[in-house]
Amino acid sequence: MADQKLINEVGKYIDKYYEPAKDDIKIDKEMLSIFDQITRFRKKRTEQKVLREEAQYTNSKPEEIPEEFDISTMQKTKIKKGMSSTISVNRNIDNLMNQLEETFSQRLLRMIDERGMTDSEAYTKAYVDRRHFSKIRKDVNYVPNKKTVLAFTIALELSLDEAKDLLGSAGFALSRSSKTDIIVAYFLQNKIYDMFEINDVLDAYGQPVFG
Structure with missing residues (x-):
């Protein structure tokens, strides 16, 4: 079970950024x-x-x-x-x-290589099964769901900016209207990549867990 202090900190983070009616921001001015x-x-x-x-x-x-x-x-x-x-x-x-110009598959595989990880290390940490990952590797234009992309941002221990890039390559963006996105953003921003702890906090706020 996640530490209550951590749950409270995440709660403050959600209160600060959560906006139910706000659409995803696809690209910022910068x-x-x-x-x-x-x-x-x-x-x-x-x-x-x-x-x-x-x-x-x-x-x-x-x-x-x-x-x-x-x-x-x-x-x-x-x-x-x-x-x-x-x-x-x-x-x-x-x-x-x-x-x-990279597709999601190309960017993900490049990031895995840059971190010196094996494919099995990456998909195991992301709670993605081997057959699912095989589809990603074999199809350069594979379109994942957002939850899969978020899982890999944690598994690869990405910065918040790197996570936005990976999400963008799959056609997604972190949204203020999603508590799951805000919770994941909190952990990425604070460089906490413990999937068990993240799942505990997601569960505490009634959000679907990874795996």
Whole structure:
């Protein structure tokens, strides 16, 4: 049974964030701003590539590439043609774009690998059976239910931001209108990943448990 003090703390967290009539927030202003920056950056890269190709074709060397926006530092930097930092920036953007385009299956498997976990360790900790996980692994476009995604956010010990990303890859978001979501968010925010303890608190608030 969960500690009463913990139950009370979670209760305060629910009281602070729970809004029954509020819809899920699909994307916040900060992320939308980043998306816009990436879109502009990609457009500028395409334009610069065309200019370089035209310059090479006419055997004329451009003096300098225009300023680029380094998404990894959120600072403007002036990058000259041929500098190694240009390669680094391009790789960072390419990696970010690839991650934005990941399906749930791709993102989950990548996160498991990054944490040095085996598949069996991940799905066992998430209370997901082997056959269910096999479907996720074999089908790159597999669409899970929200409860399964939440279970993996705990099993992989994700930060709150990482959990939002994983949920987003499956078409979900943490909702203020769901006590289950708020309870899970509390534990993720406080880096508590004990599934038994989480289930006790979910049960104490009349919410379905994992497993």
